[in-house]
Amino acid sequence: MTSIAFSPDGRSLISGSKNGTVQMWDVETRQPIGKAMSAGQESDPISSVAYSPDGRTIASGTSKYDKVWLWDAATRQPTAQMAGHQDDVTSVAFSADGKTLASGDLGGRLWLWDIMTRQPIDQMAGHQDDVTSVAFSPDGKTLASSSIDGTVRLWPGPVAWREQLCAKLSANISHQNWDEWISPDNNYVKVCPGLTVLDDDHQR
């Protein structure tokens, strides 16, 4: 739960306000960069902001709203409102490779999101009260969360999750399935490097 974050190059800072906006600032001049990014109602405080490690994406959670917002850091335009949480979002964190976002909510639940497809990867329940912080281990194998319930929980991170998924599969999905299930707008990714790719013709 942090409401300020420096960009990885240190040139800009983002801050979440009490009025539902995220503002980017020029660190050198101390001036705002562009208009405030509106991520909710005026009465919705921004609970958490995060910069992706490559500096291209900003994520924010709002403490009176159940969606996780993604922003293009260059244009400061929203690129996604990821829906899934049934309670207000308290905390967001990127994995070190920037491919995954974790978010926690007031209901004690955690969600993992794929940044490229903007789709949920998994959700996790266990905490009995508000999630207060989420953090990835540097290798992406573990996600940690803390809660007002007084416990710290460790979960499989995106790398472990991918390893578990690939252990159950016999091949990567075909390019055609990728276009149908994910989006033709996203370049095909061989999610399980050790497995072959299903032949597109074989699918028809």
Next chain:
Amino acid sequence: MTSIAFSPDGRSLISGSKNGTVQMWDVETRQPIGKAMSAGQESDPISSVAYSPDGRTIASGTSKYDKVWLWDAATRQPTAQMAGHQDDVTSVAFSADGKTLASGDLGGRLWLWDIMTRQPIDQMAGHQDDVTSVAFSPDGKTLASSSIDGTVRLWPGPVAWREQLCAKLSANISHQNWDEWISPDNNYVKVCPGLTVLDDDHQR
């Protein structure tokens, strides 16, 4: 304000409890490492924990106590209780080079600490209410803070502070002064690389 932090190598996690203790965990086995580190009274929730970038030092702030604790991560023994804050500590953060710690308090004040000497470098006032987060820019030139007062403030970071100090000096302090003013237990550091070192004989 975060109550969990992974070690830089990802092998351990530290968590601050509601009962005045900091616990280290083995990420792989999910078991506690050693006993809980007691950093306050049982009624004092730990507000914030941080791992130094080299993984050797842990810092913690307690929400009902005005001192910042430092711990040896290897032995889990306290190495310093840094005094200065007149209000409870809400947040701690290491600079990227690990040499400086920033802390914020419920009175809206910020302190910068030298990790090697465990002495305060500077204190900064300006916020009208609780400091909620502190963060250093990656280059160490800027410290950012957010507050319940709704403002984000930018301050000179340790690098800028050192540049300003060195611009006012004509030489580095002598080795003898270092031993007297800092400590003979700390190796001499030429704080201002562009300046000469005062001759020890010259001082006598």
